[in-house]
Amino acid sequence: SIALKDVWLDIAAFRQTLTSEDVASWVAALNLYTADLLEEMDYFWLLSQRAELRELYLTALERSCAALTAQGRLAEAVALSLRWTLSDSLNETAHVVTIKLYTQLGRYAAALQQYDTLAQLLADELDVAPLPETQALVKQLRQQRAAAAPIAAPPPLVGRQIERSRLLAMLARLNAGHGGVL
Secondary structure, three states: OOOOOOOOOHHHHHHHHHOOOOHHHHHHHHHHOOOOOOOOOOOHHHHHHHHHHHHHHHHHHHHHHHHHHHOOOHHHHHHHHHHHHHHOOOOHHHHHHHHHHHHHOOOHHHHHHHHHHHHHHHHHHHOOOOOHHHHHHHHHHHHHHHHHOOOOOOOOOOOOHHHHHHHHHHHHHHHOOOOOOO
8 A cells, every 4th residue: 555645635725725714715726726637638537526626616716706896806806707707618607797897897898898708709609699688788888888988079279370270260251251161
């Protein structure tokens, strides 16, 4: 028989750290997960372990995003939600969480880009459109963005004395009843 003493296993640490109730521990566990278990090997006995660990990872990403959002740590939540969308790219919930986080941060363009990415992935991979709820969320986002966008005033004619003089002369002719072509 062979005995190993004081051996650290990333899988054991990953599982153990996820049992904590502390979001910092969850994030530490997520950082241990760098790829699927022995992804370069294709043995039948690995499939269930690989699937179980992957599911734990995805659940931890979702749970951590929710906890960080509740704590108001939106930038950290976005970073994890992006990991979630990359790890489970067809999971619409992951994309919606990212869209909502970007919206809360006032990053409307990034939120709309995330939606476009989701829509393209779903169309390419599954030949479907995002759920009606997701489409309604993005429609509302577009309306919010339009309402929040300031109306830009035309730039002043600073430093353009010649152009200003011509415009004033044309306006004077029009006001004097002479008519003119602008």
